[in-house]
Amino acid sequence: MIFDSNWVLEPLVRKLDLRNRLLTVDKDAILGLPSVVKSIRRNDFVVKEGEKVSQACFLMSGFAMRNRLVVNGRRQILAIHMKGDLVDLQNSFLGVADHSVQTLTDCEVAVIPAAAIKKLAFDFPRVGLALWIDTLIDGAIFREWIVNVGRRDAVTRIAHLLCELSVRLELAGLGEALRYELPLSQEQIGDATGLTSVHVNRMLKELVAEALISRNGSRSLVIDDWQRLAKRAEFDRNYLDLRTRANA
Amino acid sequence: MIFDSNWVLEPLVRKLDLRNRLLTVDKDAILGLPSVVKSIRRNDFVVKEGEKVSQACFLMSGFAMRNRLVVNGRRQILAIHMKGDLVDLQNSFLGVADHSVQTLTDCEVAVIPAAAIKKLAFDFPRVGLALWIDTLIDGAIFREWIVNVGRRDAVTRIAHLLCELSVRLELAGLGEALRYELPLSQEQIGDATGLTSVHVNRMLKELVAEALISRNGSRSLVIDDWQRLAKRAEFDRNYLDLRTRANA
């Protein structure tokens, strides 16, 4: 199914408008991007590391991740994505995918040719700037993750990830900040934080023991004390708020 | 000292031209950027975490790093920069610096107002695209670092950093690939790889013991067997070659 001038990309318009104020002509141009809507099942690959890529995708629903495999069979998750994220600009602009994009849940995505995005950025510089700023913000999150895996202990790393997810879920309009369903298994939490699933399990128990969180099912999370959790996590939401507030 | 239309930024023109083919009018516009050349001494801050920033800087000579402090007094280095790098677009576009920029050696930088760069990107979309692609490549390096600290053991992390520096120094036209002066102390190598300086010291000895590298002074490095070192480091230079080859 192919939509030409369509409303599928309307949330993208809203997001980019936050990055850099857009005019009607810009918005129409975004809506006019050619896109193909696809449903992708849980755990399927959107893009595999090493593949040639010529398209980006806009995540309409569900959760996805970017990850890389390393020689010993381990995996490092590089980013978690949710509704409203434009994923994989990096891969599509740089030719060969240096990492995979894989779904965490069933997803709906709008696939957009990279060439069309490039042309859009060129023909509508306000959109180009917005896309650029979006990429800069992506970089801010990457930096936060480097700090997380590089210089924090296991409990802190996990707490930090839980805080980040909480804030981002709220910003994306998915459920409450203090009570949400984890989109990740404990093994995947380990892959995101550079730990083993066994240790993740123990550290989650530690967070429960410290009365910072509680859990019903294994995926359902309740944050009992946001202030103390954020402190334990060394979490400062600044780097995420950038996501919603254009500036400069 | 203020230069108006100047040659100081000529290397920047060359670099951006690699990212996205530029026309003469684009190049002239870059050269016309207002800039102030400053000399900065070793270990001085260009920007401190938390400061309001409204300028980017082009590194003309010397080495610099981006880093962040975490609560226990530890530090995480996020990136190493060298001659020809445009540093701190992120900070300047996102308003408040989420990390510091600090020199590793005496440096010469050209300071450029962020507003001027933003205007440039808007008025000259080819330049805007080039800057965007440069940011995407920055992201590729960040991802590589996440993998490095997240999923590799100490020897591999350090070896990987040594490989990255080797390739980048060569690409920047600074000395040979197999023999160079480390711009980092062992403590700083630790801050870049998420290790302690003590352990870095031991792992460097391990690399020497494995006949992969040798050292004269503590900073002078010789790569004895590039193939084997790269293998040990799980190093694939693809993510760096992107730096010199525009595409898509």
Place this chain on the structure above:
DNA sequence: CGTGGGTTTGAATGATTTCAACGATTGTGG
């Protein structure tokens, strides 16, 4: 009702940090 993925737990092992001390090198002011 069985199967499989994900979670939980314990015990042993291993990697990295910490602490503490000493050695080497570099840069600076006298």
Place this chain on the structure above:
DNA sequence: CCACAATCGTTGAAATCATTCAAACCCACG
């Protein structure tokens, strides 16, 4: 140009944190 201070590098031993391995458990699903 020397002497001293400061920084950086080196080493050992003990402690800590996280991994590994192995097994049991739990639940959702066919």
